[in-house]
Amino acid sequence: MMATTHAAVGLLLALPLTVLAPELAPAAALAAMIGGIFPDLDLVAGIHRRTLHFPDYYWLGAVPALAAAALAPGTATVAAAWFLLSAAVHSVSDVFGAGTEARPWERTSAEAVYLHSRSRWIAPRYWVRYDGAPEDYLLTVCLLAPGLVTFGPTVRRVALALIAVGGAYTLVRKHLPAVEERLL
Template sequence: MLLSLTVTEWRPELGGIVALCAFFGGVFPDFDAFRWEHRKTLHFPVYYGVVTLLLLSLAVVSDSVVVVAGLYFFGAAALHCYTDYFVGIDKPSDETDGDGVLYLHPRGKWVGPKKIIDHAGSSGDLLVGILLAVPPLLYYSDLPFWLTVLSLTWSVLYFGKRLYSRHKRESSEPS
């Protein structure tokens, strides 16, 4: 949602559609967690990045709403993938097939993590989510505001789930 704020000066009339596209682009890569190989099947940092640059080039010369909407969808998807690179793995729930957290399809290998944040769902992860939500919450109203609230609610629930899972796992381990 923070990314979608960049449209407010450039194309303010597209605020709602851009926020919606950025929201769905930001969550899209994680749909692979439900059925496929997480952080590999729908995480395409290189390809999303290339498509984002192409759409940005088109958006500069085009007045197309579809181009701008696509730009924010793919830009948010790319950002999602790039930020995964900085989040550590908390085994077994974040287990990957490789030694990394980000799969680079063109190279055919896993990379990372740089581990600025301990793991997805950690207190540091939640703190970053809260801090990144502040500007959209202060600026937006209507749909973009509620999408930010939804994102923040999801982050808090995910943090609670991971905390509960960790507690349950630690309390069931033999002493």
């Protein structure tokens, strides 16, 4: 799945806070969207879906952080908890996409995400055929929709930007490997 879909999942994860703790909901939403994108920074530095992807270990941070946020609700505790929760969910959900190869629609890679605790890769499930597939964009839009109508202007602006970026990425996705090869 593409980064905008992971950010959209993050926004959805922050939605309950609009009822439970409305004053903290925007901080949770922004932190969750950043946490949803964060693991994919290993595209630019490190090994993609391994260096910053922890389908297992993020939970060791997320669960205590959520407990801390419940015991001492504040901007910092809530932001940290939702950042880690969103990064954890991102790392797990990459299993349901494709492998790490440049042209994931060719299905040549059996590496969806690295499970550090077992020192091995998990194979892709292809529920979303590849990042930037039309169904991936549909997920971005549908998962952002509830937050888009519930949150205030700041979060809404970020959500609209994600919809635009996700749409552009989806349009050019299949041309990217050729562009990359020409540049490198």
